[in-house]
Amino acid sequence: MKLLISSVLTALAVAMTPVMAQDYPSKQITIVVPYSPSGSSDPVARFLATELQNRWGQNVIVDNRPGAGSTIGTAYVAEAPADGYTILLTTSAYTTAPAVYEDLPYDPLAMVPVAMPSESPFVITVGSQVKATTVEELAEESKTRDLFLATAGLGSSTHFAGELFTAATGANVEPVHYKGGTEAMVDLIGGRADIYAGSITAVLGNVKAGQIRALAVMGAERAAALPDVPSTEELGIKGASSGFWLGVFAPAGTPDDIVQKLNKEIVDVFASDGGQEFLTKLDSKAVAMTPAEFKELVDTEVAQWKKLAEERGIKAE
Template structure:
């Protein structure tokens, strides 16, 4: 019996030592970073900037692969089923908890089917409309949306855009229906062209088009006005506290990743997030970096997933 215990202890020690060595040498080949949206959107921009910084820190190439579709669940499912060796990672937004929340039995459960490596950052949302609507402020927009039905662009059923717009629609008693796209870039292109009326997306994603005069900024989704857009009212200022919402980005991997490897990637991620370059990239367009532990990120994902399941039921957001 003592021999068996000794052999078992030795096996465990060897496995732990091997896992620790693997984490320390990681990565020793290129890493794929999956983005679940089409190029040009907020998650894609954040993912590509992060890929460059992590690649430089690791001395390895980080290849960005765009896999849009199914409200991020297509890409998320592929990562969930990948080898948990750290060479296939996923950058996703709050949409990962929302798109799953509308499913009675989700294809991918963000709480259980992914490893939560760490948070990246967050940003309020900016509601912007097509210039063809002929409105220049929230009062004019609300009056129009009360008098006629408007089409709002989203990046898919169960996306952050849909949840945020439906919550605003309910709070302000507006008439709006969704039109779904594969990503933020094609969605905003149609708003700019007047084929859709509005888009409610991350400030970092929408603000370049507002600055260029291609879209008209209406409001931000925060409790107070944004320092980046001080002339626009916030939903909190307008008395719609239930409509306060922000987007966040996080780094995920397949379920079952070794704890030492997760800690290694999390530490490298946090180091990158605390660089002036990363802070400037996020803050110049209204976002901010957020770093922390895998456990903190897990608690956030699990909590929001439960919350959005309730909101989906209340707002009637269901797969089409």
């Protein structure tokens, strides 16, 4: 009798899943951002919320839950009902944090990668006190005096991008961890730090103002916003490609039909003329990834950063 009831309940659950997805969304959706409203991910989250609300006719709100290096907001979504009504919009720090922190309050490989709204390459920048004007000269200068690599925090994506670059070039630097990218940039401009690996969005204004210099774009191609700055591959530096991306995740167990529906809408939002114009202003570009492709990228990066952390001796104190 118990077996029969269990079988019936299972059958009902399977039968109801497409119906749930078909009716989705039927109530308010919350996009959780695990950073403060001043962060780089917040404008994208609010743009997405407005666009989804217009498309679906349901309220879509942004809920900022900063703290503990983004783990508070991420854990909140991980523990939310797996029904597509509470989702996470976070940064590429999602894949670097597991390399440093063994006791995360969530399993980064268990959450469901939904879509990647945008990405942009990291840019290696230096302060005015640095004499080097090329990557090669920077590596040489690092052998003659102490150079400090500013990061947006231990285990942040800027930290790992900087470590990846210095490992590939042989530069000798000492990481200095700040509470965020703003604080790191202030010290870079003020001469208290020497190098910073930041997204184009984060560094472009200061580069154009002449307060810092860009030496290389970490990738295969030059960036349209910085046409005179060579890429690392162009310079013959292997294994130094790294990008800053924004990703949407859902709790483990979220029905695939709902994940696919969210993915389609998010991809369409940023592939639209309005979406591309919005991202261009942020010096980013849209990424039309499927959930499966995004999951493959997340799995690959988590393994890559863990390996780099072991090689470079990076760990939480």
